[in-house]
Amino acid sequence: MDFFDSLINDVYSALNDLPQKTYEHSVKDCWTDIGYNQVILQRDTAFQLSGTGFNLITTSDIRNQIIVIGDDLQNIRDDRPFARISLVQIDDENDEQSAYELIRKIEYVKYHYFPDGFMLRTSSRSHKEAVRVAKTAVRDGISFQKTGSLLIEGYMKIPSVKGVCVIYVTYPEIDYSAFEKLAEKNNRITETLNHIVNSVNFDCSTCNLKAVCDEVEGMKELHFKMNGMK
Ligand code: SF4
Incomplete structure (x- = not known):
């Protein structure tokens, strides 16, 4: 599946020149998973990160690793914007319905x-x-390598997932709206894939997903194929 590969290239181009x-990824470095939704009150919070988080799926090779662009958790003092992008390598699914279900499953990992x-x-x-980060977690040595390793473990429990790179961005001088736009595009491609695997009738001239199909190579062909019209 390469529908999301151009978005992965856009992520690399946006970040390539930054330190x-x-x-x-290391199992022994995984941060502790407490197994339930924890509530961290304002008074117990060291800082909050607010931004965008999304997964980009590919069948190209992805190595299990964590990339940090900007300050790591030990060096942040105040609230700031951030982005989390997980590049996830999956097995090449023959059937598009299974590929769509796999994308949903990967989404639920978070x-x-x-x-x-x-x-x-x-x-x-x-x-x-x-993300609210607790003062106690900062004191105990939390880092993106540790949270990222834990997140990668979650993805790797899905048998079709072959590799994951988690990218955390906290660099202050960057246009975070660019990540939001990429995440929106990612959602639109996934939504189009959903429409394609579930819809029997189609008419491109009235379809509100036409812009996506015009832009992403292979989408239209996939819908034609699935409707036995090729
Ligand atoms: S191929 Fe046509 S009908 Fe199918 S999703 Fe794309 S634009 Fe819509």
Whole structure:
């Protein structure tokens, strides 16, 4: 599946020239997962990160690692914008219905990930993501390598997932709206894929997803194929 590859290239182009640190994923470095949604009150919060979080799926090779662009959790003092982008390599699914279901399954990983002192607030309808980091977690040495390793473990429980790179961005001088736009485009492509695998009747001239199909190579062909019209 390469429908999202151009978005992955856009992510790389947006970040390539910025200073970055790369960490290997390591099971032994995983931050503690407490197994339930923790509430961190304002008075117990060291800082809050607010921004965008999304996954980009590909069948190209992705190595298990964590990339940090900007300050790591130990060096942040105040609330600031951020982005979390997970590049996820999957097996090449022959059948598009299974590929769509796999994308949904990968999306749900963030709802089963409960790092101690790292309260994630997100919604299934939006790509907005906010994290409250507890003072105790900062004191105990939380870092993006540790939260990222835990998140990668969550993705890797899905048998078709072959590799994950989690990118955290906290760099102050960057246009965060660019990530929001990429996340919206990602949602539109996923929505179009959903329409294609579930819809029998189609008429491109009246379809509100035409803009996506015009832009993303292979989408229209896929719908034609699935309707036995090729
Ligand atoms: S191929 Fe046509 S009908 Fe199907 S999703 Fe794309 S624009 Fe819509």
